Amino acid sequence: xxxxxxxxxxxxxxxxxxxxxxxxLKRLGIKGSYVPFxxxxxxxxxxxxxxxxxxxxxxxxxxxxxxxCIPHLDVLxxxxxxxxxINTIVRNxxxxxxxxxxxxxxMDALSDAxxxxxxxxxxxxGTGGVAKAAVFILNWLRTSTVYVAGRxxxxxxxxxxxxxxxxxxxxALEDHPLEAEIVVNATSVSSVDESPQMAALVEKLDLSGCRxxxxxxxxxxxxxxxxxxxxxxxxxxxxxxxxxxQARRTFALWTGIQVPPEEFLNALEES
Numbered sequence: 001x002x003x004x005x006x007x008x009x010x011x012x013x014x015x016x017x018x019x020x021x022x023x024x025l026k027r028l029g030i031k032g033s034y035v036p037f038x039x040x041x042x043x044x045x046x047x048x049x050x051x052x053x054x055x056x057x058x059x060x061x062x063x064x065x066x067x068x069c070i071p072h073l074d075v076l077x078x079x080x081x082x083x084x085x086i087n088t089i090v091r092n093x094x095x096x097x098x099x100x101x102x103x104x105x106x107m108d109a110l111s112d113a114x115x116x117x118x119x120x121x122x123x124x125x126g127t128g129g130v131a132k133a134a135v136f137i138l139n140w141l142r143t144s145t146v147y148v149a150g151r152x153x154x155x156x157x158x159x160x161x162x163x164x165x166x167x168x169x170x171x172a173l174e175d176h177p178l179e180a181e182i183v184v185n186a187t188s189v190s191s192v193d194e195s196p197q198m199a200a201l202v203e204k205l206d207l208s209g210c211r212x213x214x215x216x217x218x219x220x221x222x223x224x225x226x227x228x229x230x231x232x233x234x235x236x237x238x239x240x241x242x243x244x245x246q247a248r249r250t251f252a253l254w255t256g257i258q259v260p261p262e263e264f265l266n267a268l269e270e271s
Contacts, residue, residue: 002032002057004254007047007065012036014219016240017060019271020247024263030255032057039065048072052094058254059089061098063188066129073098083136084162085129088250099253102133105246106184106216107141108261112245113237115212118142121179123168123207126186127155130216134186135163147180149173170201177206183213185225190217192224199224210234216242244268 006017013036021034039047044065049072051059061069066085070076073089077099080086086098110117122143124134127150138146146165150156156167168178183205189195202224213229216239229236244264252258 002030003054004032004034004058004060005051005056006034006036006060006062007039007044007069008036008062009040009064010038011063012038015062016218016243016268016271017062017247020244020264020267021251023267023270024247024251024259027263027267028257028259041065041068044069045072048096051089051091051096056091058091058250060250061087061089063128063130066102070098072096079103083129083132085132087129087133087246088253090253099250100133101246101249101253102130102242103137103140104249105242105244106134106214107137108245108248109237109242110141110214112241112261113212115182116141117182119144120181120211121145121147122182122184123147123149123178123180124165124184124186125149127152127159128186128188131186132159132162134184134216135159135165138182138184139164143182147178174201174204177208179208181209181211183207183210183225185213185215185217188217190215190223190225191220192222202228207232207234212237214242215239218243240268241265 018034025032074095075097080098080100083100086100087102088099090097122138147168148156148159148165149168160167189198192199212235214237215225218239226236247264248261
């Protein structure tokens with residue numbers, strides 16, 4: 001019997017990861033369980049140590065701890081080290097190793113949707129761990145330009161410096177049209193009640209030639225990214241597809257078993 005988990009704040013209880021991983025474990029006949037753990041920021045170090053003490057086989061880490069958990073890990077994969085954020089932990093004895101399957105999950109989701117970013121311009125909203133993964137993989141996929149928009153100018157500049165791209169302010173987006181063929185929301189905000197200011201900004205966006213809006217969140221009853229895309233007749237995707245693909249990669253790291261992505265997509269539909 002193996003136990004897996006997800007670490008977050010109160011949002012741990014809103015994640016679909018427990019449902020989909022539990023379903024896949026059951027279908028494969030693996031004796032295991034997957035549970036959500038809500039962790040306060042001041043207790044993150046103790047929670048990470050508990051993965052060792054409680055013999056947790058593997059963990060997911062989501063907002064707001066994708067970056068702050070790194071000092072509590074023993075080693076990072078090459079990709080996680082480059083990106084500077086993790087979402088998957090593999091425990092080997094007392095050794096905790098961090099991986100980033102967010103980036104490759106985004107890549108797989110775009111490929112599955114038939115969208116090739118090569119040579120296209122992109123606009124990414126956000127400056128956290130998810131945004132780092134998005135900017136990294138879009139550059140990896142040879143986009144022509146990745147614009148990064150964030151409220152924190154210092155963090156925005158750090159992402160642009162770390163990878164490759166161009167920082168753009170919210171005020172500039174309000175005043176000038178931007179040619180971005182794909183827009184990616186890598187913030188944690190997708191509904192008006194989460195941020196009326198962001199909703200107002202998105203409603204005003206002038207996106208010339210945009211072909212896809214990808215919101216890496218999911219589960220919002222009213223999603224202003226989706227409303228903006230529909231109003232402009234732009235294709236919209238939420239984060240469920242990328243969640244399924246990154247979960248598949250995570251599962252392989254934990255178990256060594258390569259599961260077809262359909263298993264995770266089916267589990268998502270059932271949940």
